[in-house]
Amino acid sequence: MQSLLIRGGKPLAGAITISGSKNAALPMLAAAAAFREPCLIRGCPALTDVDAAVEILGYLGANVKRCGCDIEVDPRKIHRWEIPRALMEKMRGSVFFSGPLLARFGKCSLALPGGCPLGERPVNYHAAGFAALGATEHPDRPDVHQGALQGTEITLPYPSVGATENLLMAALGASGVTVIRNAAREPEIVCLCAFLRRGGCKITGDGTGIIRIAGGLPGSGTAAVIPDRMEAATFACAAACAGGRVRLTGAIHTHLTAVLDALETMGCAVDRDAAGITVTAGELTAPGIITTAPYPGFPTDAQAPFMAAVLRAKGETEIRETVFESRMHHIDGFRAMGARVEQTENTARITGVNRLCGAETTASDLRGGAALAIAALGARGQTRIRGLEHIRRGYENFAGKLNALGAEVWTE
């Protein structure tokens, strides 16, 4: 297990360029499996999750070329519709392949994917959507869904990001029009649909709760991945906790309104412009109650990084996690650093302290790991964060970017 080491207590200063979004790149790479002709995805971040998606495409039979951040996929020789368990378990994003493969072959396996341990994370909405489109479960293999797909109306019980993406990709293989109601509205979904439209698909309503998809596989197309709003949120929270002023070049402020508003409420100055965001830390005061919710609400992925920032905010903050049932593993590490956090189920009550101290900690998921790093930047002394591989799944050059902002960070 590799560690990230941080000697904290120094304010951050400078600018970093925000990388391409992991959660946009992964479904776009999976969508490439549904294309009939070669396609190009620009601006993919260099992350282990992206490596895993490329490995899956190669296994399926695609020819994949990487040139820096650009990934060109020639899907014409894809001949497999099933992904081995070992590859499925490498990341959550492997689930996105089932929709495109169902669209292409009329058959897919919806095995439980890997990913961060945030709770049960079932795929029942995906399975129910496939069934509504006409794919039935194989009698001996309940994970295998097959059949001729027919456009239909699907109402999701909850605006699940993954189910929305998977079902809209599966619907490309259906005859007629599919309507997804109570769809997730995240910017990553709009990015995926823009890519599919480049390939000639007829999709409308993405970014709203009702998405309409006309059947028809994409031809060829080129699209760019949007900047990673969660990387931007993480570095914004790091600036709040460590102090200083950070420019987040390329970040799209309209994707991050809930987090930026909360940072302003806490006493940070946030300058928003067309080319990025600048966060200047202030005297932090508790922002009150923060409740996570689907987009455009306060993102669950920013819950842990934001909690790290409020550890030093004067007064009491209450943070309620409503999206995942078990996403507060970072609290143990915060307490080891001297933070005052009480947890009741999915609610954390934080009483700000003047001083955090470096400690020995362990990351158990991606955003929780990043949150420990943020707290460490605002702590005196040295912190070790074991489980660096969690952070590497979702942050490109994390240590390098922090060092570029004047932090003292290294790996061991």
Ligand code: EPU
């Ligand atoms: N859910 C179900 N059944 C389903 C699908 C979802 O009960 O069939 C539940 C989940 O268990 C969860 C809630 O619905 O309680 C929301 O899950 P959602 O499907 O929206 O999440 P996801 O698609 O699994 C993506 C991101 C996550 C991010 C969430 C919410 C990717 C690869 N992952 O996950 O990102 O937290 O949406 O915004 O896009 C991360 O980047 O650290 C991360 C975990």
